[in-house]
Amino acid sequence: MKPQKTVIIGAGASGLMAANVLAKAGHEVILLEKKHQCGLKLRITGKGRCNLTNACGRNEYLSHISSPEFFEYAFDNFNNTDLMDFFTQKGVELKTERGKRVFPQSDKASDVFFALLKDIEYADNVRIIKNCDVKHLIINNQKVTGVIANNEKITADNVIICTGGRTYPTTGSTGDGYRILKLVGHRITEPIPVLVGLRTQNGYPQALQNLEIKNCQINITDKDKNIITSRFGDITLDEYGVAGPVILTVSREIARQFDEGKDMFLNIDFKPKITEDKLHAEISETFKSRRTENAASIIRKWVQKPLVEDILKVCKINPKTMGYKLTERDAKSLLWYLKFRREEIIGDMGWNEAIVTQGGVSLKEIDRFTMESKKVKNLYVTGELLDLDADTGGYNLQIAFSTAVLAAQSIIKNS
Ligand SMILES: Cc1cc2nc3c(=O)[nH]c(=O)nc-3n(C[C@H](O)[C@H](O)[C@H](O)COP(=O)(O)OP(=O)(O)OC[C@H]3O[C@@H](n4cnc5c(N)ncnc54)[C@H](O)[C@@H]3O)c2cc1C
Structure with a gap:
């Protein structure tokens, strides 16, 4: 295995999870976050309590997702039970409430956030750069080789883009990923606010x-x-x-x-x-x-x-x-x-009150077994940026986490 350098654009639910998986495997990670803090949206989820997933069975789970046929591989690879185990092992006790909604026992979304941060914040192989606004991808021969952020070039073997949707824009999710990916040839299904x-x-x-x-x-x-x-x-x-x-x-x-x-x-x-x-x-x-x-x-x-x-x-x-x-x-x-x-x-x-975005990067252009772009090699797209959304009940965060784990594991496998 040759450890590689991966740039992750966006330190939300998806980016933090991908960083955890890659860091654990010894990969070099550069996590770029536009805002002054990471995980701002994650910390207000579930009215500050974070409904991180749902404990229902597989088929019911998939019935709540907009494109189950796209998501099922990522879900089977890292499902709701895996997610609950992941957080429990990181010391977050969980509880299941009405409608099989899963929350941290403490009712604090910040506990979920800090559990994701603790193993990467001071890791030797992870650099988190805040106030870092990524504007462009650098592409050579249909392969991503880096990004332009704050007018500087950062090189990378792989890039995971997980800039989220457009809801609650003050948390940093302002739809940048749509523009960045459109510029490299991706089709974007018109984003609209839902769960609103x-x-x-x-x-x-x-x-x-x-x-x-x-x-x-x-x-x-x-x-x-x-x-x-x-x-x-x-x-x-x-x-x-x-x-x-x-x-x-x-x-x-x-x-x-x-x-x-x-x-x-x-x-x-x-x-x-x-x-x-x-x-x-x-x-x-x-x-x-x-x-x-x-x-x-x-x-x-x-x-x-x-x-x-x-x-x-x-x-x-x-x-x-x-x-x-x-x-x-x-x-x-x-x-x-x-x-x-x-x-x-x-x-x-409107966008200031909606919970998620419907629409986003066309799923036809993403390999559902790896989350790699079919247009640009070594570029991975995860989380709410994809044209994938779900009902309330913890399903949307599971999308962000499962797609992140799959992208990170694909990078590890290819190295
Ligand atoms: C109020 C609210 C409550 C919610 N509650 C729940 C819940 O309880 N359960 C649930 O399942 N779902 C919930 N959701 C939905 C869930 O939060 C999202 O689906 C999830 O956070 C998506 O994760 P993500 O990592 O894809 O994107 P985000 O969490 O939005 O993270 C994207 C990150 O990328 C950064 N970024 C954006 N552009 C750039 C750029 N150009 N350069 C660098 N960084 C950039 C952003 O600042 C942000 O930190 C809620 C949403 C809201 C708004």
Whole structure:
């Protein structure tokens, strides 16, 4: 084996993992990070708790990934169990929560980050250069031989590029990799933000910001009310629309079609467990039986207190009207709000709030058994920069880690 020099562009989840694997094998590594610190995004994942993977079985795992046929080799080579073992061996105790989401026992994403950093930070064969902005690759005869960073040339036998996507740009992921790889002939599928809240024609009052409503049925329909996708789960209200776990999942499913200009509507059923007829009858009956109570108090029967004011306003019901004076029109209006609220989707909450990027480096141009570029020899592409994304639940970090391990191992094998 001839130890080689590998330049890794980007010290995020993928770059840090690749550096660990290469360093352990005695390879010389130069890890270049644009920001003043490494792993800024990794440290805020999972609301600061880092949902590093998911403990579900292989087939279920792959069903959450956009291109399972591309990812399966990398996953089988370093799967969720391998990842959990990796961190446990580095001293990070793990726990599995609802939905088989895996977190560090400490609930600290920084523990995951420091576990990745500790064996490379002071290793003799690893140099980490921060505030180092890579602009170009150096290519000779369709083979990468180095990079240009901060206007200087750094030579390398191999380059792994893992500059991430475009979400949360303040963490350093500003889409540089798309431009760098386009310049050397790679095709980039238009990046769009996903796992993101949806903006609707009418949002909710600011006072309801982040109000969580559990167990809603969400239907996304076209203008003729044909269902595009349906999901059940929890949402949060927003001044500009709706967010929360189920909306993030839906956003990923509709993003491409919406981006291409399809008209879409968000339909929220706040009471999916009761049929329209039954709820209608229940509302009318309650108006009668609670005849001396006012509307504001009666409506509390179906929703949390903060939502009452919005219902009264949107349904044009006077809060002081007594039950016996509430009409069939009021009953129908309330029924509409609770079961059939429909708003046109006018966009999403954008790059600053999205969790991942859909789109990226075309998978057709990457060897799925090695992560090597099919266009440029000795160049490897990993992580979110690839046209590969997944649902929430720890799947996206596993993509970053598995593809990094495969690229690093391929370099080791070829040396
Ligand atoms: C708020 C938030 C929460 C998330 N929570 C989870 C979660 O709990 N579980 C999960 O599975 N996924 C989560 N994700 C997604 C996950 O963080 C990403 O998919 C993952 O970090 C991608 O890893 P990466 O290494 O490919 O890219 P990144 O982590 O984005 O790292 C890319 C690195 O490259 C650097 N870089 C960029 N351009 C250059 C350049 N020109 N020169 C040098 N360096 C450069 C950047 O500064 C950055 O450090 C979350 C994302 C966000 C935004």
